[in-house]
Structure formats: C-alpha cells, structure tokens
Amino acid sequence: MSKSVARLKSMKKVADKIDHSSKLRTNVPAGMAAAGPPLGPMLGQRNINIAAFCKDFNERTANIKPGIPLPTRVKVNSDRSYQLTIHQPPASYFIKQAAGVNRGAMHPVNEICGKITLKHIYEIAKIKSQDPPLEWRPLQEICTMLIATARTCGIEVVRDLDAKEYGEFLQERKQIIEEQKKMLQEKREAKMLRTA
Known part of the structure; x- marks a missing residue:
C-alpha cells in the first residue's frame, strides 16, 4: 500500500x-x-x-x-x-498599406484590388524577419510567403509600377468598391425582409 x-x-x-x-x-x-x-x-x-x-x-x-x-x-x-x-503588424496589414488599399478583394481569385512591387515585398520581408517565428527563416522564403499572402488579399505583385497608371487604377477601384457595398447592403435588406 x-x-x-x-x-x-x-x-x-x-x-x-x-x-x-x-x-x-x-x-x-x-x-x-x-x-x-x-x-x-x-x-x-x-x-x-x-x-x-x-x-x-x-x-x-x-x-x-x-x-x-x-x-x-x-x-x-x-x-x-x-x-x-x-510581433510586427501582420503581413496583410503591410501589404495593404503598400498597395494603398484599406481592404482586400471581395473575390481574390477573379479580382485585383491593388498592386505592389517586388521591392515592397522585399522591404516587408526585412521587417517581418524580426518576428520570433520567422527570425531564422531566409528572406527568400519570407518573400514567397508574402507573395502568397498578397494573392489571398487580391493584390498583384509586379516588377514595376507606374504611379500615374496606378492612381487611375485606384480611382476605378473606388467605384467598384462602392458598387460592391451597394450590392451587399441590398442583400442584407432582402435577407431582413425574408426573416421579418
């Protein structure tokens, strides 16, 4: 015992x-x-x-x-x-800031809501490499992860970006966002009518 x-x-x-x-x-x-x-x-x-x-x-x-x-x-x-x-802010935050957009694409597969350059990706990777989970990973691997994150946000990664063209793209994008907001509002109202 x-x-x-x-x-x-x-x-x-x-x-x-x-x-x-x-x-x-x-x-x-x-x-x-x-x-x-x-x-x-x-x-x-x-x-x-x-x-x-x-x-x-x-x-x-x-x-x-x-x-x-x-x-x-x-x-x-x-x-x-x-x-x-x-940790440093999330990668998606930096990517959206670099692209000059407040939110990602509603349908990232079919829709591009912004663009950033490979230089942006590299600069963000240098910042994110300070995070404990990433500090031992090579910058190339972090860059690959950031490109994938950008894709899921609906942001295209390009080699070069013309400021004037991109400004026009963002203006067109504002109109698309307004239309999407209207559609969402209409869906919400229709749903409320059905449940009432």
Whole structure:
C-alpha cells in the first residue's frame, strides 16, 4: 500500500509541474488595449490582472501609430505574472498599406484590388524577419510567403509600377468598391425582409 501511495505522490508532483495554461494569441491595436471585450474576457479567463496588462501593453506600444493591429502572444505563469511578446503588424496589414488599399478583394481569385512591387515585398520581408517565428527563416522564403499572402488579399505583385497608371487604377477601384457595398447592403435588406 505504501508503494502505491508513494507512486501517487510522485505522479501528483509531476502533474503539478505540467503547465495547463494556454498561450494567448490575439491581435491588439497599438496603444489601445482596454479592459472591455474582446481582450478583457480573454485575460480574465487566464487570471491576468487586466488593468496592469493594458497599462503595460499601451506603454510598450506608445511609439507606434495608435490602432495598428499587433499580433500579441501572452504566456501566463503560475503566479499570475505573464510574458508578453509583441510581433510586427501582420503581413496583410503591410501589404495593404503598400498597395494603398484599406481592404482586400471581395473575390481574390477573379479580382485585383491593388498592386505592389517586388521591392515592397522585399522591404516587408526585412521587417517581418524580426518576428520570433520567422527570425531564422531566409528572406527568400519570407518573400514567397508574402507573395502568397498578397494573392489571398487580391493584390498583384509586379516588377514595376507606374504611379500615374496606378492612381487611375485606384480611382476605378473606388467605384467598384462602392458598387460592391451597394450590392451587399441590398442583400442584407432582402435577407431582413425574408426573416421579418
């Protein structure tokens, strides 16, 4: 009997050492961490002091333009302290900024909503290579990943880009976006009529 008791105690010690806390992975706008949803409940579930976290995050991101989405990783320790890792903004954010568009294409397979050059891809890859998951990957591999991301956003990667032509393209694109918004609004209204 004493052997089984000793075995249970040793198993309990091992179980106590196991880390059951899940790492929090979310995007938080720079300088705008707040206690309200969606961030507050996520932190509360992990027993993190919400006010202290928000203050810490906002201080760390004070030098970044407010509102830029920052992929944030939080590892919770058993004593309720945490390790906060803030990555560079998502690749899609940089790609859309470089293309001068606010949103990706509605149908990326058939539609081009913007264009960027290979030089843009290279510059974004240099920034993204600072992120912990990518810091040991070669720039060429990061560039390939960025080209795939651009494609899923409906943004074409080209060798050269004429500023005047691209300006005209973006003007035409604004009209297309307005038409898409009207169509979506009409669909919403039709759906509401059907459910009423």
